[in-house]
Structures are given as structure tokens and as C-alpha cells.
Amino acid sequence: MQTGKILGISGPTVSVDLKGLKLYERVFVGHGLLTGEVVRLERSHAVIQVYEETRGLGVGEPVKGLGMPLTVRLGPGLIGGMYDGLQRPLERMRKEMGPFIRVWKEMYGLDYMKRWDFIPSVKPGDELQYGMIIGEIQEGAFKHYLMCGSEQGTVARIASGDISLDEPFGEFTGGLEIPGCHEWPVRMPRPYRKKFAPVTPLVTGQRIIDFLFPLARGGAAIIPGGFGTGKTIFEQSVAKFADVDIVVYVGCGERGNEMADLIAEFDELEDPWTKRRLRDRTILVVNTSNMPVAAREASIYTAVTMAEYYRDMGYNVLFLADSLSRWAEALREISTSLEEMPGEEGYPTYLASRLSSFIERAGVVETMNGRIGSLSMILSVSPPGGDFTEPVTQACLRTTGAFFMLDTSLAHRRHFPAINWFQSYSLYAGDLSEHYCREVAPEWEELRRRCNQILQQEESVREVAEIVGIEGLQDADRLVMRVAERIRTEFLGQNAYSDDAFSPPDKTLVLIRSIVEYHDRAAERLKQGATLDEAMKGEQ
Amino acid sequence: MRLSEHTYRTISTIAGPLLFVKRVQAARIGEVVRVVMPDGRSTDAEVLEIDGETVLVEVYGTTQGVDIEKTTVTFTDAIKKVPLSPEIIGRIFNGSFLPKDGAPLFIPEKWMPLTGAPMNPAARARPADFIETGITAIDGLNTLVRGQKLPIFSCAGLPSKEVVAFILRNARLAQADRSFVVVFAALGLTFHEYSFYQRVLDEMRTGFVAFVNMADEPVMERLLAPRFALTVAEYLAFEKNMDVLVIITDMTNYCDALREISTAREELPGRRGYPGYMYSDLASLYERAGRIRDRDGSVTMLPVVTMPEDDITHPIPDLTGYITEGQIVLSRELHQKGVSPPVDVLPSLSRLMQKGIGEGRTRADHRNTANHLYKYYAKGRDLRRLEAIVGRDGMTKADLPMLDFADAFEQEIIGQGAARRTVQESLDAGLVLMKKYSLEVK
Numbered sequence: 001m002q003t004g005k006i007l008g009i010s011g012p013t014v015s016v017d018l019k020g021l022k023l024y025e026r027v028f029v030g031h032g033l034l035t036g037e038v039v040r041l042e043r044s045h046a047v048i049q050v051y052e053e054t055r056g057l058g059v060g061e062p063v064k065g066l067g068m069p070l071t072v073r074l075g076p077g078l079i080g081g082m083y084d085g086l087q088r089p090l091e092r093m094r095k096e097m098g099p100f101i102r103v104w105k106e107m108y109g110l111d112y113m114k115r116w117d118f119i120p121s122v123k124p125g126d127e128l129q130y131g132m133i134i135g136e137i138q139e140g141a142f143k144h145y146l147m148c149g150s151e152q153g154t155v156a157r158i159a160s161g162d163i164s165l166d167e168p169f170g171e172f173t174g175g176l177e178i179p180g181c182h183e184w185p186v187r188m189p190r191p192y193r194k195k196f197a198p199v200t201p202l203v204t205g206q207r208i209i210d211f212l213f214p215l216a217r218g219g220a221a222i223i224p225g226g227f228g229t230g231k232t233i234f235e236q237s238v239a240k241f242a243d244v245d246i247v248v249y250v251g252c253g254e255r256g257n258e259m260a261d262l263i264a265e266f267d268e269l270e271d272p273w274t275k276r277r278l279r280d281r282t283i284l285v286v287n288t289s290n291m292p293v294a295a296r297e298a299s300i301y302t303a304v305t306m307a308e309y310y311r312d313m314g315y316n317v318l319f320l321a322d323s324l325s326r327w328a329e330a331l332r333e334i335s336t337s338l339e340e341m342p343g344e345e346g347y348p349t350y351l352a353s354r355l356s357s358f359i360e361r362a363g364v365v366e367t368m369n370g371r372i373g374s375l376s377m378i379l380s381v382s383p384p385g386g387d388f389t390e391p392v393t394q395a396c397l398r399t400t401g402a403f404f405m406l407d408t409s410l411a412h413r414r415h416f417p418a419i420n421w422f423q424s425y426s427l428y429a430g431d432l433s434e435h436y437c438r439e440v441a442p443e444w445e446e447l448r449r450r451c452n453q454i455l456q457q458e459e460s461v462r463e464v465a466e467i468v469g470i471e472g473l474q475d476a477d478r479l480v481m482r483v484a485e486r487i488r489t490e491f492l493g494q495n496a497y498s499d500d501a502f503s504p505p506d507k508t509l510v511l512i513r514s515i516v517e518y519h520d521r522a523a524e525r526l527k528q529g530a531t532l533d534e535a536m537k538g539e540q
Numbered sequence: 541m542r543l544s545e546h547t548y549r550t551i552s553t554i555a556g557p558l559l560f561v562k563r564v565q566a567a568r569i570g571e572v573v574r575v576v577m578p579d580g581r582s583t584d585a586e587v588l589e590i591d592g593e594t595v596l597v598e599v600y601g602t603t604q605g606v607d608i609e610k611t612t613v614t615f616t617d618a619i620k621k622v623p624l625s626p627e628i629i630g631r632i633f634n635g636s637f638l639p640k641d642g643a644p645l646f647i648p649e650k651w652m653p654l655t656g657a658p659m660n661p662a663a664r665a666r667p668a669d670f671i672e673t674g675i676t677a678i679d680g681l682n683t684l685v686r687g688q689k690l691p692i693f694s695c696a697g698l699p700s701k702e703v704v705a706f707i708l709r710n711a712r713l714a715q716a717d718r719s720f721v722v723v724f725a726a727l728g729l730t731f732h733e734y735s736f737y738q739r740v741l742d743e744m745r746t747g748f749v750a751f752v753n754m755a756d757e758p759v760m761e762r763l764l765a766p767r768f769a770l771t772v773a774e775y776l777a778f779e780k781n782m783d784v785l786v787i788i789t790d791m792t793n794y795c796d797a798l799r800e801i802s803t804a805r806e807e808l809p810g811r812r813g814y815p816g817y818m819y820s821d822l823a824s825l826y827e828r829a830g831r832i833r834d835r836d837g838s839v840t841m842l843p844v845v846t847m848p849e850d851d852i853t854h855p856i857p858d859l860t861g862y863i864t865e866g867q868i869v870l871s872r873e874l875h876q877k878g879v880s881p882p883v884d885v886l887p888s889l890s891r892l893m894q895k896g897i898g899e900g901r902t903r904a905d906h907r908n909t910a911n912h913l914y915k916y917y918a919k920g921r922d923l924r925r926l927e928a929i930v931g932r933d934g935m936t937k938a939d940l941p942m943l944d945f946a947d948a949f950e951q952e953i954i955g956q957g958a959a960r961r962t963v964q965e966s967l968d969a970g971l972v973l974m975k976k977y978s979l980e981v982k
Contacts, residue, residue: 385853469934
């Protein structure tokens with residue numbers, strides 16, 4: 001390992017005189033061994049982005065290159081854990097250094113002491129290649145399939161039964177160990193054999209999503225909204241109720257109290273699909289807004305790599321990030337300290353390409369071991385001033401397939417989820433409606449059309465009403481307004497704090513069907529000459 | 541680490557609050573520097589940036605009187621720390637931690653770094669204990685809980701300081717045996733405002749600590765004072781198990797100071813000239829509110845933000861709203877109608893309300909009552925627009941009570957005047973009013 005010295009420091013970036021570094025190589029900086037990453041190389045010096053607080057760092061302190069990029073450790077024991085942006089276990093940090101993160105130190109995300117029961121599925125003489133399954137471990141409720149890492153060859157010996165990650169799981173001919181876990185560079189997508197178009201729905205339990213703007217497994221959606229419009233509550237509701245195997249939730253530059261609340265809630269609540277504790281299917285990555293800004297930039301990569309790892313075992317994984325804007329701001333802050341030429345609103349010009357290559361990590365794939373796994377993404381965006389023309393929202397729109405627009409005026413009226421039903425869209429709706437028609441009810445698509453129609457009619461009737469007054473409207477139009485109100489309050493609105501927080505597709509269907517049928521019957525009575533009150537009364 | 545002081549007389553450039561010092565050995569980022577001027581006056585400074593042997597130093601006070609030839613710069617090899625002791629309660633300091641009340645500085649029991657350290661999210665306790673402020677718009681509709689940060693968004697000319705004073709006088713914790721210690725940070729305050737707050741603090745029975753930076757005092761101190769205040773608050777809360785209420789007024793002056801310093805540093809400006817890192821910087825203050833598992837104390841924060849041009853999308857209220865757990869918005873329209881306190885409940889929000897209310901905390905019907913009040917008031921406000929176009933005669937019979945309810949709600953429920961209401965009284969008043977206008981509560 002080579003050592004050098006710090007030449008200069010400016011905010012989170014440090015220049016060093018170390019020779020022979022590679023771009024994006026991981027570096028230990030200073031006496032405190034702060035983690036950094038090489039972001040620029042020049043003949044005379046290298047520039048390092050430090051993931052931790054640089055206060056107190058001095059010129060002349062030593063710097064060491066590690067010869068490898070920033071990685072995460074992948075192996076059994078990640079589920080149920082809570083990590084910072086560099087995959088350090090926050091719970092263990094609390095036990096070792098108290099409630100405040102004062103000293104940063106190297107800590108691994110995996111517990112190397114924990115005992116597991118390993119059932120091998122290969123035998124001596126088998127040829128192992130990258131991504132092949134060597135055996136399984138029961139990790140909570142999940143079968144954790146151990147996959148072959150970059151070490152490949154013919155199996156000479158394979159362990160079985162009680163084992164910890166500290167021990168070799170086997171040996172290749174030639175003496176190379178088969179490890180139980182491996183490291184993977186966070187900025188490199190994990191390989192797969194083949195990608196498929198997303199055609200099966202991801203049921204979120206949120207009626208407005210499942211019914212009007214459905215999301216597909218392997219798809220990506222953004223949910224932008226000003227503050228107080230309910231982004232976090234929405235993401236958390238989805239994290240609780242979505243029909244997936246594993247949820248990876250990233251609190252990226254958000255509030256500490258909210259995370260504390262989320263953890264407590266995940267410990268208490270159960271997954272409506274499997275009736276197991278929510279915590280037992282969730283991986284949390286938390287980098288609150290007051291934690292170092294560069295680690296915030298890395299946090300979404302750390303999280304998505306763990307998500308891909310479980311996808312590679314053939315699981316359906318949902319990746320939730322709250323919020324992508326904080327990640328983009330971290331990127332901007334780092335870019336500024338590198339004195340790069342700024343683009344729109346000071347963001348670096350590579351913002352859009354970084355975002356799109358990140359979002360492309362979602363998808364349904366055939367993994368290297370022939371299983372089918374999916375990684376879906378729901379990403380919240382916090383546009384400054386609630387203005388959707390800003391660069392982060394716009395860049396996301398180009399690569400995501402669904403757009404759930406949060407509306408400040410709905411939020412002020414306490415209509416939650418405050419998703420605007422006119423502006424939002426889902427490009428998956430066409431493919432998925434077939435699935436819903438087949439699996440839930442044949443009239444799904446027709447009801448969806450009617451629901452949209454009534455909402456549209458209400459909008460135009462409302463414009464007329466603003467001129468002539470409600471009394472001046474025809475009875476049929478007033479009926480539309482009443483029915484639309486029912487759709488808005490009873491169907492689209494969903495209280496996240498009540499039993500209604502989760503609505504499976506059959507409940508969604510029953511609700512909308514009863515409202516649409518109610519409208520049709522009342523409209524029929526109106527035609528036969530009944531007054532509006534009579535027409536509606538027959539229904540109560 | 542050098543473990544010794546080094547003194548230099550090698551200043552090469554002076555620009556505003558910034559000094560470039562040449563040929564410095566082994567400086568550290570954030571190191572405290574003492575600048576002694578030719579006339580013997582001295583001021584503290586901090587190392588901002590290091591490029592080889594050239595060090596950029598930022599002076600906390602004024603740089604008037606600093607010259608290139610004779611001024612000395614001493615690098616102390618220490619990070620800025622705050623002296624702490626329980627004796628700090630009852631004291632008033634300026635923005636550089638010098639006593640403003642004439643008494644000498646206490647003997648510190650311990651020193652803690654000014655910038656604090658991020659709280660481990662895994663160590664935070666879920667905020668859940670109700671705080672009764674006596675204001676219906678807050679207690680009933682946007683409940684404050686222990687460990688929350690809830691800013692007050694005001695406009696120039698609105699009575700934000702009266703609202704703060706009301707809360708200072710009336711805030712009570714649910715546990716009867718505990719009471720608040722107030723840490724008060726005044727940033728860029730005019731003398732007129734300061735004397736108002738001083739009267740309020742004097743009247744209070746509970747203890748307080750104040751950090752006061754007046755409108756004519758150094759701008760750099762505006763960045764320091766809230767950090768002193770929060771370090772003191774964390775110490776009292778987490779080491780001495782007290783419940784601390786931190787009031788910072790006015791965050792708009794803080795952000796303007798941040799912009800001024802950032803421009804002097806020749807940093808790339810972001811939206812409206814504020815630096816791109818303002819979100820992280822504000823978060824480093826606001827996020828210090830909270831509670832810790834297995835400890836009794838808490839830091840609750842009520843910052844005041846004056847929205848420039850009454851614009852809630854201005855970067856200062858915007859970024860604040862993204863970090864804090866809700867906001868209490870004051871409205872000019874209500875103020876003009878004579879509603880006091882003029883809280884507009886529609887854009888106001890408390891994100892932690894859900895955890896602080898309900899059976900065993902406030903009342904079982906709290907959430908439901910609040911939801912109905914919101915619903916009818918929002919409806920009534922919508923109908924007002926319609927009324928302006930079609931007139932009262934064009935409205936349906938069903939709509940009229942809602943319209944009248946909205947007016948009565950503003951005058952009677954929100955506009956409670958100087959009287960303190962318990963949360964029971966607040967909720968009952970709401971129920972009575974809905975009943976009066978025959979509005980159904982399901």
C-alpha cells in the first residue's frame with residue numbers, strides 16, 4: 001500500500017501528492033483514516049473527495065490508497081439492518097460510540113461472527129463461474145442463495161452446516177478459498193444475462209397508483225412534490241404495503257426524527273402479504289441531512305448495489321429513495337468544490353447522464369444463475385419552490401416510466417395521497433391493464449375509463465359553475481360533481497393512519513365499481529324525471 | 541498534530557473578512573486562529589481552506605484595523621469549542637460568547653465542539669410527547685411534540701414576536717413535573733425587538749440562556765450564535781436531562797449572513813445568490829433538535845423565518861420547510877382581518893402530530909375533530925372564491941353554512957386573542973362551532 005501526504009484541503013475535497021492512484025480508487029485520508037474516493041488525477045497531484053467531516057484535518061497528514069474502488073460487502077445478514085451511506089451499521093455504531101457520530105471508523109456492514117447454517121448445492125469437482133449458486137442459508141424468512149464471486153474454478157472442498165463468514169466456505173482446486181461474502185464496487189451495476197420489458201404489476205396498496213397510474217415490477221417512478229405534500233408518507237406507505245419480497249429504503253439527506261419513526265414503525269407493523277414483521281424484509285440506508293454530504297452522494301449507490309444483490313437471487317426488490325434532490329444537491333456541492341463548470345442552476349452538466357444510468361439499474365432480469373428477479377424504483381424528488389421545471393425533475397422524467405405529481409393545493413386541503421390525477425401518468429398502464437383485466441376483473445379497464453371520464457367532466461362542470469353558480473347547473477352535471485367528490489374523497493383519498501392505508505386490488509375494484517354504478521343508477525332515475533335529491537336518495 | 545501554537549506575520553492579502561496567510565506549516569481545517577492587530581486589539585478567526593503553505597483564514601469579528609505588515613496571526617491547533625456548565629442558565633451572551641450582562645464568565649465544567657456531531661439516526665427516540673402551547677391553531681390542528689423542529693413562517697410586519705412570546709409564556713409539557721429551559725438566539729435583531737424579548741424573558745419563571753447578536757454587530761457572529769445556542773441546548777438536554785426549547789429569530793438574517801460570507805469567499809452562488817450548500821448548512825442547525833433513546837432530555841426548536849416578499853417559495857422558507865417537521869404559517873390577510881394570532885392553518889402542518897395526539901396523550905377524538913375542522917374550513921375557503929363571482933344568492937343551501945363556518949372559524953377558533961386554551965378547550969370550541977353550523981362530525 002502506498003502512502004502520501006495531504007497538500008491542500010477545501011471543504012470535502014483534499015488534494016494529495018500520492019502517485020499511482022486510479023480514478024475512483026478508495027483512499028484513507030489523515031490520521032483518522034477518513035474514507036475518500038479519487039475524483040481527479042493530475043501529474044503532480046490527485047484530488048480526493050472525502051466522505052466524512054474534514055474539520056480538524058491537517059496538511060501533511062498521511063494518505064493511503066487501497067487499490068480498489070468504493071465497495072459494499074454482500075453476504076447473509078443484510079436484511080433488517082440499518083446502514084449509513086458507506087454501509088456502516090448504525091446500530092453497532094451507537095453501541096460502540098454513543099448517540100453522536102463523533103469518530104468515524106472502519107466498520108463492516110456484515111457481522112462476521114454470526115453463526116449460520118449452510119446447505120451447499122455444489123459438490124467437489126463442480127465447475128463454478130461468476131454468479132452461480134453455491135448453496136443456501138436461511139436468513140430470517142428468506143433463503144439466502146450464496147453466489148460465486150469473482151474467484152472461479154473447480155470446487156475441491158465445500159463446507160456444510162454451522163459456519164460464520166469469518167471462515168472459508170470451501171476451496172477451489174489450487175487452494176483458493178471460496179468466501180461466504182464478497183465485495184462489489186457500488187458504482188458498477190451487477191451483471192445479468194438478459195433484461196425483459198416490465199409487464200407484471202407491482203401492487204402498492206395505494207388505490208390511485210394501482211388503479212389509475214399502475215407501476216410495473218422492474219419499472220421506475222418518480223414522485224415530485226413541494227414540502228408538506230406527503231412524499232415521505234407516500235414512500236413509507238409503499239414500503240409497508242408493496243407486494244414485493246424485499247424493500248431497500250434510502251433516507252438520503254432527510255430528517256432524523258422521521259427515520260427514527262420509520263424504524264419504530266417497521267418494528268411494530270407486519271407485512272400484509274406474508275404477516276411477518278416489516279423490518280424482516282427491509283434494508284435501511286440512512287444518511288440524514290446533517291451527516292456528511294459526500295456520503296450522501298454515495299448512499300444511493302450503496303443501497304442499489306445491495307438491492308441488486310438480492311435481485312440476483314431471484315427476488316422481487318423494491319428500491320425507495322427519499323429524496324433524489326438531496327442526492328443531486330450533494331453532487332452539486334462536490335462538483336462546486338472541484339471547481340467544475342456549472343450547468344443549469346449550478347448542477348454539473350453530467351447530472352442527467354448520472355441519473356439516467358442510475359435509474360437504468362432498475363428492471364426485470366434473468367440473473368447469471370438463470371433465475372428471474374426484478375428491481376423496481378420509486379424515487380421522490382423535492383423540487384425547490386415546488387417548481388417542476390427544475391433540472392432534477394426534468395432529468396428524471398426522461399428515464400422513468402411513471403410520474404406521480406404531488407399537488408400542493410390538494411395537500412393543503414388534506415387530501416392524501418396528494419397525487420394530481422390530471423397531471424400524473426404511467427407508461428406501464430397499457431401493458432398492466434391487460435394483467436389486471438385477466439387477474440382481478442374483466443371490467444377493470446372500463447371502470448378506469450369511466451373514473452377518468454367523471455373526473456374530467458367534473459373539471460369542466462366546475463369551470464361552468466364558477467360562472468353561473470352551482471344553482472345554475474343542470475341536474476346531470478350536479479350529479480357528476482357529487483359523484484366526482486365521492487371518487488375523490490372515498491376512492492382516491494386514503495388515510496395513511498387508518499385501516500384503509502392498504503387497499504388490495506379486489507377492495508379497490510369493489511369501491512370504484514360501487515361508485516360508478518351509483519352514478520349510473522342515479523343518472524337513470526334523473527332521466528326518468530326524478531329530482532336530483534330523489535335520484536340520489538334512493539341510494540343512501 | 542503540532543500541539544503548540546505557531547505565530548506568523550505573513551499575511552499576503554486581506555479581502556473583507558478573509559485573510560490569506562503564506563508559508564504556514566501544518567495548518568488544520570477549522571483550526572482556531574487569533575489575529576492580533578497593530579493596536580493590540582485581537583479577534584478570533586478560523587482556517588477555511590488550505591492550499592499547500594497558503595492558508596485562507598476567515599475572521600469572526602471585524603477586519604477593520606488589520607494590516608499586512610504588523611498584524612500577527614497565531615494558529616492555536618485547536619478546534620472551536622464551547623465552554624459549558626449548568627451555571628450558564630440565566631446568562632446573556634453576545635454572538636462571540638462574551639457575557640453581555642456584566643457578570644464574569646462561569647468556570648466551565650466541560651468543552652464541546654461548536655459544530656456538534658450528527659446524531660446517529662439509530663439512537664434517536666421517536667418524538668411522541670405532546671407540548672401544549674395554548675394556541676388552538678397549533679395544539680388542536682398542528683400539534684407540537686417534544687423534540688420537534690417547527691418553524692414559524694412570518695411576513696414583514698406580522699406579529700411573529702407576539703406569537704413567540706405567547707408560546708414562551710404558555711408552553712407546558714404533558715408531564716407535570718417537567719418544565720422548559722429556553723435557549724434564545726437573536727440574530728440581527730433591532731434594539732426595539734430585543735427590548736421586547738428581554739421583557740418577555742424577564743417575566744418568565746423558568747430559566748433561559750440568551751445569545752444576542754444585534755443588527756449592527758458583526759455578520760459572522762450571526763453564523764456562530766445559533767451554533768453556540770444549540771451546543772448549549774444539547775448539553776443541557778442530553779447531559780443534564782432538561783427539556784430545552786430553542787427559539788432562533790430570525791433565520792432570514794442568518795441566511796443573508798451566510799450569503800454575504802459566501803460571496804466574500806467568492807463561492808459560486810445558487811438560487812437568489814444564496815450558496816448551493818445552504819440546505820446542508822441549515823440542516824446542520826435544524827437537525828440538532830430531537831430526543832435520544834434512554835435519555836430524558838429533549839431539544840425542541842422554534843425558528844422564526846420572515847418570508848421575503850411574503851413568498852413561501854423563496855429559498856429560505858423553502859429549504860427550511862424541506863428540513864423541518866412542518867411549519868406554522870402566519871397570514872397577512874388574517875392579520876388585516878384582525879385575527880390574532882393570524883395563523884393560516886391550511887398551509888401550516890405538523891408532521892409529528894400523529895404521534896403526539898389521541899387517547900392517553902390528548903383526546904381520543906383529536907385526529908377526527910381536527911380533520912373535520914380542516915375539511916369544512918378548506919371547503920368554506922374554496923366557496924369564498926365562488927361567492928366572489930356568483931354572489932351569496934347563487935350559492936346552494938348546503939354551501940351557505942360552510943361559508944359562514946369559515947368566517948366564524950377564523951374569528952373564534954383561530955382568533956383566540958390573548959387567552960390561553962388547553963387542548964381540551966381547543967377541541968371543544970371546534971366541536972361546538974361545527975355543531976352551531978349543523979356540520980356533521982362522523
